[in-house]
Amino acid sequence: MIFDPEIYCTAAETAELDGTAPLALAGDGLWVGVLSRGACLLDGVDRPGQSGDILLGPAPLVLTPQSDCHLLAVRLTGHCTDAYLLQLGAARWADGAACPGAAELIAQLCGAQTAPMAYALLCAAAKADETARPLPPLVAEAVAAIRQNYMALYGVEELSEQLGVTKSHLVRVFKQEMGVPPGKYMTNVRIEAVKTLLLTDEYNLDMIAGLTGFSGANYLCRVFKREVGLSPAAWRTAAAPLPAVPKLPPRSQEMYV
CATH class of the missing domain: 2.60.120 (Jelly Rolls)
Incomplete structure (x- = not known):
């Protein structure tokens, strides 16, 4: 190849x-x-x-x-x-x-x-x-929790309970620092994880949904299409590696007519 x-x-x-x-x-x-x-x-x-x-x-x-x-x-x-x-x-x-x-x-x-x-x-x-400026402790903890456990987190309410703050306070502080609310950030992380899994043929959509925190393949497809603009299948096809170029035989084996 x-x-x-x-x-x-x-x-x-x-x-x-x-x-x-x-x-x-x-x-x-x-x-x-x-x-x-x-x-x-x-x-x-x-x-x-x-x-x-x-x-x-x-x-x-x-x-x-x-x-x-x-x-x-x-x-x-x-x-x-x-x-x-x-x-x-x-x-x-x-x-x-x-x-x-x-x-x-x-x-x-x-x-x-x-x-x-x-x-x-x-x-x-x-x-x-x-080298970006350090995040406030609460936001840094939230980002780490999302990245490390996005596949198991039920949502922002569960995240705020884990961090010991109210949901409204977490949403306000997180959005002020990161530019998006924690729910949107969590969706972005999950979508990028889905893309990584789509790059191989080892997982079907049901498996990918389970590995990335989506409730099922249908919900994954709806969210993916909304965020990316393509269905998971279309994105997988577009991102697929180019086919290998067949190896040419040595010149000594070429046939002449």
Whole structure:
């Protein structure tokens, strides 16, 4: 089999914001962008991005400039990107100082969409995310609980009971910090886990539903279609690795007529 790096990480699309008009980003995968000028709001996130910040997050993303802005972004897709999204959770602005080469990588990808540069950008984005400001203890505990036990958590009410706080307090604090309520964050984590399992043929939808916290295959399909825009079966087909190229015989075995 010939190794195809684009299965694991590739640049699927680029986008640019230049001026004061809002920009909406869509599509599967991870958007990585560099805000090189101005201040910009990211829908659902209280803190505006400042010049030098890195945009990280899955679509849909809505960017609203607060001043004259410039942002260049790339949408990454592939198996490695899916694994990173499972850990990332909600969209956010990250510290661009942690990956000074991100802007150059994005500029190169806008001209030549090659898998090695896409993977390098994903690694740089991961470094930026690692240096994000620490989360408040309650939110950090909630994020850890969701990531570690998303398959067994019944919902936000059970999560708040485990953390010893009221549901309303958890929802308010979590959304203020993460940009989305804990229920939405939990759904995002589950969907990314579903995608990971869909990448193999070992599990049917009933098994995947049980492994990711959904009550059944039908409910999983409804939520997946709502969040991703495709059915699990369609997404699995679209994400399937390319077929192996048959190995050609040695030239010494070629037949001539």
